[in-house]
Amino acid sequence: MIGFTGGTLDRADRERDDPQAFAAALAHPDARLLRLRALEPEVDDAGALVWDSLDTLPAGVAPLFLGYDAGVPRFVAAIDSDGSPTSRSPTLMGALAAMPGGDAAIYAAARSLTDWHRRHRFCANCGTPTEPFRAGWARRCPSCAAQHFPRTDPVVIMLAEHEGRVLLGRQPSWAPGRYSALAGFVEVGESLEDAVRREVLEEAGVAVGAVRYVASQPWPFPSQLMLACIGEALDDAITLDTHELEHAFWATREEVAGALARVESARFDAPPAYAIAHSLLAHWASSS
Incomplete structure (x- = not known):
């Protein structure tokens, strides 16, 4: 699950x-x-x-x-x-x-x-302090009567696949050895597929063609909806944006399976089991 x-x-x-x-x-x-x-x-x-x-x-x-x-x-x-x-x-x-x-x-x-x-706590329309209503599922402005509701920010998290391997990256703030799927916020006026293509190209310089959706996950840090996808990479040449990623590489199914199983000789440390990146890697590793 x-x-x-x-x-x-x-x-x-x-x-x-x-x-x-x-x-x-x-x-x-x-x-x-x-x-x-x-x-x-x-x-x-x-x-x-x-x-x-x-x-x-x-x-x-x-x-x-x-x-x-x-x-x-x-x-x-x-x-x-x-x-x-x-x-x-x-x-x-x-x-x-x-x-x-x-x-x-x-x-x-x-x-x-x-x-x-x-x-x-403040109205985005007029700046007045707002008050909870709808049993806590909204806030209301007593000045301009604007109503505000909890928001969820969509985030694409994706594996770019090329000839039996997937692209993994790491941020410098992560624990040593930790690699994961690439991810990024969906921008206004953008489809999930376009967001996947843009993020992979921006972060790793890899062009992506067809994109397929896999699953979603609420991520409460603070309030995101992770949308897991797999995209078909058009080539495997990596050009890193070092403001986003410290390193990236192409991993085989055997390497991914070893990391998920946490074998001592694994090439990288996989994301924790409660993260959808872990589920996405497991889905890909078990597919043919």
């Missing part, structure tokens, strides 16, 4: 505009609040998310309604912030590696929603 997918949460959109339903969810005796420290989750010994009673919600903090899980209302607290970036700690990366799939999907929604609120 691709990381952050396959969740069982009923998001209950039907109740977001119903104040009585929202009040009933808040008053439900089993209602639970996700335990976060900043934007990072606390987990139990099994790696699962930890939930508290709504009584632990700080005074004056808005509860954001995530939905129902097995009939139990689930909430996360809105976090007030100046909008400064929140980094991903090694502790979080370790927690995600061990977290059950369903919990990871809930965490992805909770983190992205909470982070959107902390970064969008």
